[in-house]
Amino acid sequence: MIRFEDASVTYPGGVLALRDLSIEVDAGEFVVIVGLSGAGKSTLIRAVNGLVPLTSGKLQVNGREVTELSRAGMRELRSEVGMIFQGFNLVERTTVLNNVLMGRLHRVPTWRTLLGMYPKADIDIAARALGQVEIIEKAYTRASDLSGGQRQRVGIARALAQEPSIVLADEPVASLDPPTSHVVMRYLQQISRDLGITTIVNLHFLDLATAYADRIIGLRDGMLVFDGPGSACDAQVFEDIYGRSLTADDTMHKQAAL
Amino acid sequence: MTVPTVGIQAPNLPPKPRPSLFAIGGTLAAIAMTIVTARSVGFSFGGIVTNLGRKNSVIEGLLSPDWGQIWSRRSRAPFIETFQLAVLGTATGSLLSLPLALWSTRFGNPNPFTRGILRGFNNVIRSIPDLLWALLFVSAVGIGALPGLLALFFFSLAVTTKLTSDTLDGIDMGPIEAANATGANLSQMLRTAVVPQILPAYSSFVLYNFEINLRASAVLGLVGAGGIGNRIEFFRGRGEWEELWGLVFMFFLVVFVVERISVTLRRRLI
Numbered sequence: 001m002i003r004f005e006d007a008s009v010t011y012p013g014g015v016l017a018l019r020d021l022s023i024e025v026d027a028g029e030f031v032v033i034v035g036l037s038g039a040g041k042s043t044l045i046r047a048v049n050g051l052v053p054l055t056s057g058k059l060q061v062n063g064r065e066v067t068e069l070s071r072a073g074m075r076e077l078r079s080e081v082g083m084i085f086q087g088f089n090l091v092e093r094t095t096v097l098n099n100v101l102m103g104r105l106h107r108v109p110t111w112r113t114l115l116g117m118y119p120k121a122d123i124d125i126a127a128r129a130l131g132q133v134e135i136i137e138k139a140y141t142r143a144s145d146l147s148g149g150q151r152q153r154v155g156i157a158r159a160l161a162q163e164p165s166i167v168l169a170d171e172p173v174a175s176l177d178p179p180t181s182h183v184v185m186r187y188l189q190q191i192s193r194d195l196g197i198t199t200i201v202n203l204h205f206l207d208l209a210t211a212y213a214d215r216i217i218g219l220r221d222g223m224l225v226f227d228g229p230g231s232a233c234d235a236q237v238f239e240d241i242y243g244r245s246l247t248a249d250d251t252m253h254k255q256a257a258l
Numbered sequence: 259m260t261v262p263t264v265g266i267q268a269p270n271l272p273p274k275p276r277p278s279l280f281a282i283g284g285t286l287a288a289i290a291m292t293i294v295t296a297r298s299v300g301f302s303f304g305g306i307v308t309n310l311g312r313k314n315s316v317i318e319g320l321l322s323p324d325w326g327q328i329w330s331r332r333s334r335a336p337f338i339e340t341f342q343l344a345v346l347g348t349a350t351g352s353l354l355s356l357p358l359a360l361w362s363t364r365f366g367n368p369n370p371f372t373r374g375i376l377r378g379f380n381n382v383i384r385s386i387p388d389l390l391w392a393l394l395f396v397s398a399v400g401i402g403a404l405p406g407l408l409a410l411f412f413f414s415l416a417v418t419t420k421l422t423s424d425t426l427d428g429i430d431m432g433p434i435e436a437a438n439a440t441g442a443n444l445s446q447m448l449r450t451a452v453v454p455q456i457l458p459a460y461s462s463f464v465l466y467n468f469e470i471n472l473r474a475s476a477v478l479g480l481v482g483a484g485g486i487g488n489r490i491e492f493f494r495g496r497g498e499w500e501e502l503w504g505l506v507f508m509f510f511l512v513v514f515v516v517e518r519i520s521v522t523l524r525r526r527l528i
């Protein structure tokens with residue numbers, strides 16, 4: 001479970017990226033965060049695994065106070081939280097399998113990592129993760145030889161290899177075309193359902209959000225402006241979030257048709 | 259008057275920027291410095307011509323080198339020593355340079371204090387030339403192969419750390435973020451997210467470093483730090499120029515072959 005309590009983040013330079021945010025995400029929920037560019041979506045997601053520290057307020061993740069964690073405690077927390085990135089963040093020069101094995105690092109002794117000698121059990125877990133996103137045949141391909149959609153599936157597999165209870169995805173489909181975006185979103189949804197993984201996804205397009213989310217959280221200027229099921233996300237809500245009415249730019253399909 | 263060009267008139271270029279004062283001043287300073295230094299070392303073209311015309315046993319030796327040196331048993335040992343020095347110096351120095359370069363980066367070493375110390379150390383060893391290292395260690399541990407090895411170790415450390423550090427400046431930070439987000443520790447992050455990115459370039463630097471070391475090890479012997487340079491110095495002292503040139507040609511051949519191999523290998527790495 002994730003619980004923000006009056007959480008605020010001010011970046012060095014004075015930008016208030018989150019203001020007194022209080023939300024609770026239950027185990028197994030599939031939540032999509034929407035908002036304008038600069039609304040604080042990435043900040044919210046990165047706060048969950050401590051990549052961005054809170055300036056004030058409280059944040060509890062899986063029973064831990066994130067603001068009070070030691071270095072080792074933070075690594076422990078991060079090992080339970082898988083992360084998926086807009087730019088995939090794969091190591092291009094190495095194999096898909098090596099990239100996915102990164103998800104096992106918290107369970108693998110350092111000397112084994114340094115020598116590149118991963119235990120069989122961890123390789124099996126990585127292979128299973130690759131199987132879950134149906135890309136196991138590419139295990140020994142270099143990441144640089146994959147398409148964008150394939151890369152993001154490897155990104156998902158890396159997160160899955162952590163055997164996480166939470167998955168965070170920061171605009172996971174922003175670099176992909178519409179059909180590929182749907183493929184990736186379906187994998188995320190299916191994994192969340194099958195494995196009961198709490199999933200938080202940042203999305204740019206509202207139609208994509210309503211299509212996949214159990215629950216949508218709208219941010220504007222670092223403040224919560226909407227929190228409810230996708231079905232409740234009407235034109236009025238949209239105006240609250242985006243400060244204007246819906247245009248073709250805001251939905252993937254209308255934009256793709258242009 | 260002018261040849262008519264086809265089509266429309268070329269657009270006017272914006273006014274040409276004037277050469278900067280800095281460039282003019284720099285050029286003038288360079289010329290002035292060359293003249294001043296040439297005069298102070300007593301350089302004159304006349305001198306070169308007169309000296310070349312004179313009977314000169316060094317040049318004569320060059321014209322009839324003693325090819326027997328290539329097979330000579332007594333030259334083989336220092337040769338092998340040169341090779342050993344170059345290999346060992348490269349292996350030890352460049353092996354240590356990898357962690358040193360990694361720990362000198364912001365992402366590889368979050369502690370600004372130790373990072374500053376390491377960077378300072380890198381800058382100091384980089385500013386000491388190979389021959390000075392050799393002199394330093396010859397006076398510290400006496401003549402022989404050991405000071406040569408120590409000199410090449412520090413020299414390699416300096417060269418490969420510098421080149422590797424420059425490569426580290428340009429790597430993709432995405433994988434680092436990804437590794438940190440999985441809960442990896444620092445060493446694990448460096449090994450899985452950073453090392454694969456720089457490994458080809460680093461291997462190429464190690465090979466390049468070996469080339470330089472092979473050449474450098476010839477000079478090291480001149481100050482008593484072992485290897486082929488000792489033998490060259492020996493012939494020089496006795497005025498045996500034919501033998502000296504035979505040895506130098508052989509060394510040149512070896513360096514040439516090693517360099518060709520290294521260049522080919524390095525091209526395949528990057």
Ligand SMILES: Nc1ncnc2c1ncn2[C@@H]1O[C@H](COP(=O)(O)OP(=O)(O)OP(=O)(O)O)[C@@H](O)[C@H]1O
Nearest residue numbers: 011012013015017036037038039040041042043044
């Ligand atoms: N590292 C940083 N340093 C300073 N300011 C930052 C930093 N990261 C983000 N910000 C600022 O904080 C605010 C929120 O940024 P955030 O990245 O969370 O927005 P976002 O909703 O993810 O936007 P986008 O859709 O463009 O990714 C923005 O005004 C941004 O400029």
Ligand SMILES: [Mg+2]
Nearest residue numbers: 041042043170
């Ligand atoms: Mg963002």
